[in-house]
Amino acid sequence: MTRVAWLVAGKDLRIEARSRVLLWQVLPFGVIALLLSGLALGPTHAGNSTAGPGLFYLVTLFVALLMINRSQALENAPGTRASVATLGLDPAGVFLGKALALTVELWITGLVLLGGSVLVLHTSLIGTVHALPSVLVTLAALAAAGTLYGALTQGGDGPATLLPVLTLPAFAPLLIAGERSYSAALHGGALWEWWVIVVVALVAYTAVGILLYGVLEES
């Protein structure tokens, strides 16, 4: 399982590095969305608003949906699915590999957007640094849940536009916990309690993905 996971993660990251979709399409979209959020708050409220963490995670959600669809689309190119299926890869390893690659991509995006939040939304730099561990774990949990639900919407005949609808119940607790944790790091509060929720969600989605990814692929 671990060998297949590294193999699939390496392949996905190499494709991403080669195609530069993340660099030239996803990141600019995220930065522009963040900039528009700052403009929507206005110059008076941007520095004082408590909306910064929520806006960060809202933009991250949009970006994550794009990247999840992209991750699954790699496997669904005409002919690729059938040929790769005959390699007989361990589905648990495939899930872990795709989730790992998506996690790395979301971490890169998240770091850029956190920097953008400091610049555009004027969130505290120190508070943002304190929030970094919780943000990284939240993004990893989003990647695990997203890989699972991405296979559900793209593995069969389900349209990819279903992804936002289907992932909402899975993503909502993660986004709430992530936002609360980020806010606690910025403004004080129960940082670790929210952080634990995200860690538990990460473990749960990873376990479910390992168990069910093969079933979703078959369906």
Added chain:
Amino acid sequence: MPGDQAVVRLVNAVVLSKGFPLLSGVNLEVDRGSLSVVTGANGAGKTSLLRLLAGLDSLTSGEGMVAGVNLNGGDLRLLRRRVGWLGHEGSFYADLSARENLEFAARALERPADEVGSALERVGLTHRVDTTTKQLSAGQRRRLGLAWLLVRRPELWLLDEPYASLDDAGRTFFDQLLREVVAAGATVVISAHDPLRSGGISPQHFHMVGGRMRTT
């Protein structure tokens, strides 16, 4: 059963997709180490038949045994590992190079990396090893597909319209490859619009009409 010479045995095989019959009661028997050609018009069911044999689609009713795996409740993942599939759409990650695609397959199958170089050399793609697959011509992608199968070395080769996009040199090379593969003991099933023109082998011909098989 032990000693059974048939690699493929279908009895009244039916495959439905959303209620539509892709295969409508196919009977087929293919011996080990043989070359079989399935011909038929577009929509006759050739690709559906190969997908069933590859374990990519499920049997709706009837009986089937392919490469020792029962299509009714058997381990289709095991079957997929035993077959090699060359579809007419291409088989690869478009943003990876020819070499990277084959290295991915070799690592997945835990094969030595040097098999990649020899397979690319064998199909005449040594000058395009670092070209991304999307930049290859259709004929070169077809050759890469053959290299993919050479790395895989399956016991059952399932080739969907393998001559499509190949020039005369490619067809001649492909015929030679088929002879070697069959001589080495592998079983090959090909779908084609027309009967095979391959010299040196006497293939078994099957003809499909409307999702049914007619032996020729």
